[in-house]
Amino acid sequence: MSGKALAAPVAPSDAPTTLQQTIGMGSRVNEKFRYLVAGPGEAYIARPDITGKAPNAARTKNRRSLAYLGHFSDIHIIDAQTPGRLEPLIAVAETFIDASRPQDTMTTNVLAQMVSSMRKAAYSPLTGAPMAAALNTGDSADSRAGTELEWYMTCMDGGKLTPNSGKAEVYEGVQAWQDATYVYQPAWPELSEYGPYGFPKLPTVLDKAVSQTVVSEGMPCPWYATYGNHDTLFMGNIQVEDGLETWAMGGKKASQWPAATNQMVNWWAQNTSAFQQMIFRIRSAAGMANGVYSVTADPRRKQFDQVGFMQAHLDSPATPGPVGHGFTQENVDQKKTYWKANITPYLRVFGLDTCNQVTGADGAVPQDQFDWLESELKSAQSENVLCMIMSHHNSYTLENIASPAIGPSQNLIHAEQFIGMLHQYPNMIAWINGHTHMNSITAQPNPNTPGAGFWEITTASCVDYPQQQQLIEIVDNRDGTLSIFTTAVNHDSDAEWKQDDYSQKGFASLSRLLAANSWAFYPQTKLGSVLDRNTELLLNAPFELSKISDATVEQEHNKQKATIIANSKGQS
Numbered sequence: 104m105s106g107k108a109l110a111a112p113v114a115p116s117d118a119p120t121t122l123q124q125t126i127g128m129g130s131r132v133n134e135k136f137r138y139l140v141a142g143p144g145e146a147y148i149a150r151p152d153i154t155g156k157a158p159n160a161a162r163t164k165n166r167r168s169l170a171y172l173g174h175f176s177d178i179h180i181i182d183a184q185t186p187g188r189l190e191p192l193i194a195v196a197e198t199f200i201d202a203s204r205p206q207d208t209m210t211t212n213v214l215a216q217m218v219s220s221m222r223k224a225a226y227s228p229l230t231g232a233p234m235a236a237a238l239n240t241g242d243s244a245d246s247r248a249g250t251e252l253e254w255y256m257t258c259m260d261g262g263k264l265t266p267n268s269g270k271a272e273v274y275e276g277v278q279a280w281q282d283a284t285y286v287y288q289p290a291w292p293e294l295s296e297y298g299p300y301g302f303p304k305l306p307t308v309l310d311k312a313v314s315q316t317v318v319s320e321g322m323p324c325p326w327y328a329t330y331g332n333h334d335t336l337f338m339g340n341i342q343v344e345d346g347l348e349t350w351a352m353g354g355k356k357a358s359q360w361p362a363a364t365n366q367m368v369n370w371w372a373q374n375t376s377a378f379q380q381m382i383f384r385i386r387s388a389a390g391m392a393n394g395v396y397s398v399t400a401d402p403r404r405k406q407f408d409q410v411g412f413m414q415a416h417l418d419s420p421a422t423p424g425p426v427g428h429g430f431t432q433e434n435v436d437q438k439k440t441y442w443k444a445n446i447t448p449y450l451r452v453f454g455l456d457t458c459n460q461v462t463g464a465d466g467a468v469p470q471d472q473f474d475w476l477e478s479e480l481k482s483a484q485s486e487n488v489l490c491m492i493m494s495h496h497n498s499y500t501l502e503n504i505a506s507p508a509i510g511p512s513q514n515l516i517h518a519e520q521f522i523g524m525l526h527q528y529p530n531m532i533a534w535i536n537g538h539t540h541m542n543s544i545t546a547q548p549n550p551n552t553p554g555a556g557f558w559e560i561t562t563a564s565c566v567d568y569p570q571q572q573q574l575i576e577i578v579d580n581r582d583g584t585l586s587i588f589t590t591a592v593n594h595d596s597d598a599e600w601k602q603d604d605y606s607q608k609g610f611a612s613l614s615r616l617l618a619a620n621s622w623a624f625y626p627q628t629k630l631g632s633v634l635d636r637n638t639e640l641l642l643n644a645p646f647e648l649s650k651i652s653d654a655t656v657e658q659e660h661n662k663q664k665a666t667i668i669a670n671s672k673g674q675s
Contacts, residue, residue, distance in 0.1 A: 118224035120574065121145050121591040121637055126598040128619065128627075136301030136620050141598040147229075147588060149639040152546035153556040154584065158641055162580035167656060168230040169489070169585070169648075170450045173221045173237030173324070174573035176495070176537025177564030178214055179333065180243060180258075182250040183207035184269050184276040184313070185404045187351025191277075191360035191394075192338065193285050198464070199338060200623055203277060204566065205287035205302065208312035209614035210245075211266040213565045214258040215319040216611040217572055219595035225323045225667045227576055229588055233663035234324045236446050239428075240537045241331025241458070241495035242564075247343060248351065249405045252415050254317075260420050261321020267313035269399035274309035276356065280396060283358045287617070300622060308613075311605045318607065321422075323670045324663065327429040327454060330440055331495040331538065332466065334412055335458040342461055348406045359394030409460070410435055423670050429454045441472050443479060447659045449651045450577070451483050455494040461505040466496035466538075467515035473524065480528040487646045489577065490531045497536040497561045498522060498545065522547055525557060529645035533558050533587055535575065540564035540624075542571065542591060542631030544638055558587055558640045568618040568626035570594055571636075579648045587640040 122144045129140040149158050181204075182188065192199035206213075225234050239259075244251035250268045257264045269275050277283040279290065287297040289305040333339040337347060407415070413430040427434075429442045440456035453476055457466035468476075476492070483490050501518040525531050526549040534547075534557060542563045548556035562573040574590040596611035604612070619626050630636070 118228055119220050119593045119595050120224060120228055121571070121593065122228055124593075124598070126569065126593055126615070135299070135622075136303070139598050139600070139616055139619055145633060145637045147637050147639050148633060149641065150544070150546070150634060151641045153548045153558070154554055154641045154643055158584065158586075158639070159580065159582045162582055162584070162586070165581040166230070166578045166586070167581065167653070168227060168232035169577045169579050169651065169656060170235050170447055171227045171230070171232040171574070171576045172446070173224070173234055173322075173326075174240070174535055174560070174562050174575050175217070175237060175565070176240040176562045176572070177242040177331065177540050177566060178239070178255060179210060179245045179564060179566035180214060180251045180255040181207045181210045181245040181566075182248040182266075182268050182404060183278070184267070184274065184356075184398065185246060185248045185250070185351055186353055186356040186398065187248060187337075187347060187404060187406060188246040189338065189357065190283065190286060191357055194360050198340060202338060203286045204624075205297065205617040205621055206566070206614035207278070208266065208274065208309060209610045210566060211254050211258060211264060211317045212607055212610035213570055213594055213614050214255065215317050216594040216596050216608060217565055217592070218258055218319050218322060220592050221572075222320055222323050222671070223595065224574055224592060225671075227574070228590065229576055230578065232576065233660055233667050235659070235663050236324055237322055237326040238452065238493050238535060239326060239328040240493050240535060240562075241329050242333040242339070242537065243328065243331065244407075245333050245566075247334065247337065247406045249407055250401075250403050252407050252412065253403070256415055256419050258317075258319040259322055259326055260423065261319055264317050265313070265315065266317060268401040268404055272310065272314040274313045275396075275398040276309075277358050278309055280358045282394065300620065302617070302620065308605070312610060315605070315607065315610070321670070323423065323667045325424045325666070327425075327444060327452065327493075328416060329429070329454045329493055329495060330409070330412065330456045330458045332458045332464050335409065335460055336462070339464050340462065343406050343408075351404050351406055352400060352402050354398055354400040356396050356398045357394055358396060409440060410438060413440070423666070441475070448655065449487075450489045450491070453479060453490065453492045455492060457494040457496040457501065459503045459505050463503045463505055465500040465503045466494070467501055467503045467517055468521050470514040470516065473516045473521070477524055480525075480531055484528050484530045487650050488530060489645070490528070491533045491535060492525075492531070493535050495536060496538050497543070498547075498559055500538050526551070526555070529555055531557050532577070532585070532642055532645065533560055533575070535560045535562070537562055537564065540567045541629045542635040544589065544631075544635045544640065554643050556642070558642070560587075560589055560640075563591075563629050563631070565594070566618070567624050567629055568615065568621070569630050570615045570618060579644075579651070581648075583644050585642050585644050585648065587642070589636070589638045589640065591636040
């Protein structure tokens, strides 16, 4: 069901949201390549799918904001030069289609400019409420490289970085090697599969991308993080082995899959001759082995593990906070990868780890997390606290059956059972997630209680088109209902890329353009429909919301404003 669109946001802002402007495909040039253009904004659309009744028109005059949040997911910071990123896997299985994208060298630009957008949207475009927190639902790094983890943390917390590993100011990777015809090669696109699609000739773009200094102002508010499958598994699919870790930090990178397998998997098993082994070693050392290139080794590319991921969050600056970004020292000591946090006295968020540590991109909820969450939801209900859960995987991808590697083997809970448990707790109002790189909002009505249920909110990614994230606002309508507003956010860059604009914003704009034309990723489907972007998601209040006093709400807003102001001093 869908309702009538609101005429306009109550408090328009300069934030680059899709309320003010959309970015879409322009006319076709160069065969199939299309440039992007700015378009009109999209108003909020009311969705009474769960309540089953039209919203009260008076709600727009009486509403108050209970919590205004940012939502990141699938950031995918990429070290495009690490040998630990095996781009030739693209030729082996469709599962690894994301082993290379045309915009691989520009991911830090996109994140820095998305942080800029969040800063500009620090106050709600609907109510003017301050942003209480931002929630990141995983896949922050792409290839588990230490460089990727470092760059992601720098962008979120604020600081400067150079998105390069190996040799300074020189790109060393598959996009510069003519035999890697399965990737976009900017210097000679006509030699690759991207040529017939009209991808532009940009001969200097790679060296410029890895030579730049990226500056991020950092988030203006506390932010929290969970795991994604790319933060957990090699290429988001398989467990990391010691051999891969050594390879990732070393000075050899494969451009062809046979060479990679020879080097890393089974070459010695297939070639028993000592003479053959000696010749291969000599050729490889000289960078002459077929499909193997000499690159500059870099220990910063060391693969991080789950404990290392949590420790990096604990080691990050205290500002904007919180320390650990959801993770605690207990999480590290016990290798426990899930947490809870009170965003306000009346809103509690649970960060789950739905990733499988053995194999498979999709997820599941381990029994221990399931039991813990159910107990916590029960307690929160008795306290009249609203609850949200955040996880990387959504209900459509909660189907992994492989036994976890960390801790004892335990039962894995999948979507149907998980949703059934959540329905028992009416204070559980929203489940936010990512993984599919698509804007998607799904009503989850309680089949046993008409008018009850929760909303499942999935955001798109920073790496694939449309390179959008979300604003989420929980609003008390003061009529026995609450609304969850979702707003799609573009990163802070021009809709139309200007030729040879290799500024920080220019690279972000170029990244979105290349992503929009990457046919193999079905870019237009990632937008979702208008019911998946700027929406008002209605729910019946799970308890009498007047129990949350206006004075308490105002006090929280004042605290949040003070935090934003403190994190904005000296910055434009």
